[in-house]
Amino acid sequence: MNQAAINLIVFAALVAIIWLVSKLILSRNILHSKEQKHKTLTEDILKQLFHVQQSNRIATISNLSGALKIRKAKILPMVVQMTKAGLIETVDDTILLTEEGKAYGLKIIRIHRLWEKYLAEKTGYKAAEWHYLAEKMEHQLNEKEILELSDTLGNPLFDPHGDPIPTQEGDIAPVEWIPLPTYPLNMPGKIAHIEDEPGVIYQQILAKRILVGSHIKVISSNKNEIIISSEGQKHIFSPIVAANISIVPLSKNEAYEERAERLSSLQENQWAEVLGISKECRGANRRRLLDLGILQGTKIKVDLASPLRDPIAYRVRNTSIALRNSLADLILIKKLNADENT
């Protein structure tokens, strides 16, 4: 074989090795110490137990093993150690959290949700990546860092999925959500929570551009499909997907706007009035829209579409501002009839 071919093969092998090594380093197993792994597993078990008790189910070694995808032989010594440490107690084969264990579990949940909130507000990570990143971070912050994080975020009460964030003292806001499949027909409500696990279903919900905080009405609901109308669009869900979306009825001071639509659906030569910016438009993007004067009551119309129809320029306050369609999806408007446009 000639030299050039050998060089190419050696090069390909080098690239493959570098790729493998970087993969290994990125996967968390290789760099973490034994203590760190032990801590992570303890905290994962506490968190899982907390969720199980919240939903009034019973935790055993076998269903822990199933939920965490860890062999029973590995869970058993953990349970023994954690009982000794006073975090859990066992009654027959049921595992229960002690007060101390519950507080610890709540702390982990607090970090997880605070970190998701941080990722949503202050970074450019996509919604589908938040959970995975928070799963890593929840085992790494100390008390001081948690307080600082909470402070920078303005001590938020809810995470970006709508879950309440436990406070420093261990209080957690009560939630009165109704799962979408059982929500009454034609009753105005808003999306309170979108479950981010399992990822497959969450991806499907994200793909429909359903947003936490959107107002909805259920149009029809049966065991095959659930149809909702929200912000000028109809969405069809299978019950298994709908079960991961939770609704709360609107409170007294929230008005259901029948004509609400998204700015991205505005046609040319039509005026509209801005109703507001979705809760899911956060951080720098939200501030930018406010800076541009896109506020409740602002008149807006399509000025110009680019050759590929994204972005589209809108006329706001006598200025032409181009927005990408993904951002225009987060602005709620009410189309104006000819006589309203004065």
Next chain:
Amino acid sequence: MTSQHKKDSIAALANRLRWNIGDNFHDKLTEGIYADAADIASRAVHQQGEPRNATMDSKIDSIVTSKTWGFPIMIGILAVILWLTIEGANVPSGLLFNLLIDTMYPILKGFSSQLGIAWWIDGLLIDGVYLALAWVIAVMLPPMAIFFPLFTLLEDFGYLPRVAFNMDALFKKSGAHGKQALTMSMGFGCNAAGVIATRIIDSPRERLIAIITNNFSLCNGRWPTQILIAVIFIGVLVPDSMSGLVASASVISIALLGIGFMFLTSLGLSKTVLKGEVSTFTLELPPYRPPRVWQTIYTSLIDRTLIVLWRAIVFAAPAGAVIWLVSNIEIADISIANHLIEWLNPFGLFIGLNGVILLAYIVAIPANEIVIPTILMLTVANLKMAGLGEGSGVMFELDSAMETSNILSAGGWTLLTGVNLMLFSLLHNPCSTTIYTIYKETKSWKWTTVASILPVIMGFVVTFLVAQVWRLFL
């Protein structure tokens, strides 16, 4: 109650009330402030007369952003500007060259020999520093003085934001900002100016992408190298009547390849190291207005051309000294340059280049303009060719491509060397002016290092692959 008790009970009350105010009260508060501000402004600001007539604007817009004409107009304008720059710079460049190198240089040399200045001072200052400065000014000033005012005129007219508007959908696919189309085009003039121009990108992530990938725009310091090598090595492959066309086509494909690498690298960066940086997009399309020609020419000369030229001069002067020193200091009767060339040769030949080219790119980091003169000088000195060049450490260029070609083939250059030099000229570290500018703009050693090292690595990989595949099949 003690004051501590009071504090505690207030804190407890605050904590209880938190649950009642809803989870988005920060947003509500901000929006309230903005709404009040808008209300105050609408009451306090009075507009005299009618708002300007926007029909003319929308007529222009409906053409320059239309599906049919948007892209052709854009490409046409960029092509015309580049053509005007390259063609138009020839005459003033020639004049400057004549003045600074053909006339001033011998006068300075004569003057110094009359004064009896030691040969090494004369060599270091006149052959080294002065010649490098003169070269950079002669080659760099005219194209920049043409390119930037033209660009600024388009900006002033209001056309450039429409380019960003048209191009955004394409740039968005690689995680970048539509305005990167502008900084990229600016990079065709000068990468340092392109990096400064990224200030128009207000989203942090997209701005970093634009800064790091600006080097993939073939700047005007590199166009002459590309054209010369294309004429010498690629133009001769076809009959004479076609050679000009084929040479230009190969230079244009290198520039297009650069755009391809720009998109690929943008995508790679946004998926890896820049993942998670905040990203926003809003773009204001200002009304068109007649450009203020004189003011534009003045500011673009001062703001862009002269600043960049000054930085280039500051870096070129020491480079001239280094080039002269490595060629004239001898260790064991062989100049440092020749030692380095011998040392770099194995690796250079391995990736289809040679030691001279690598050394030229190292000592000519300050300015791409002096790469070819340095290569010629080093080749002649390395081969000890008699009767060519001006002596060791003195850069030169030849009037005819034929003579240049003779020197290069004597230096062992082949078609592969030519092709790989064109690729390496596209894919190598930014010049030191640009590196310094990147540091000034990002204030981060990390991103400066990434922006400097990444293209060189890509250059090595690409030239290596081309060389191996070439040797495998040809």
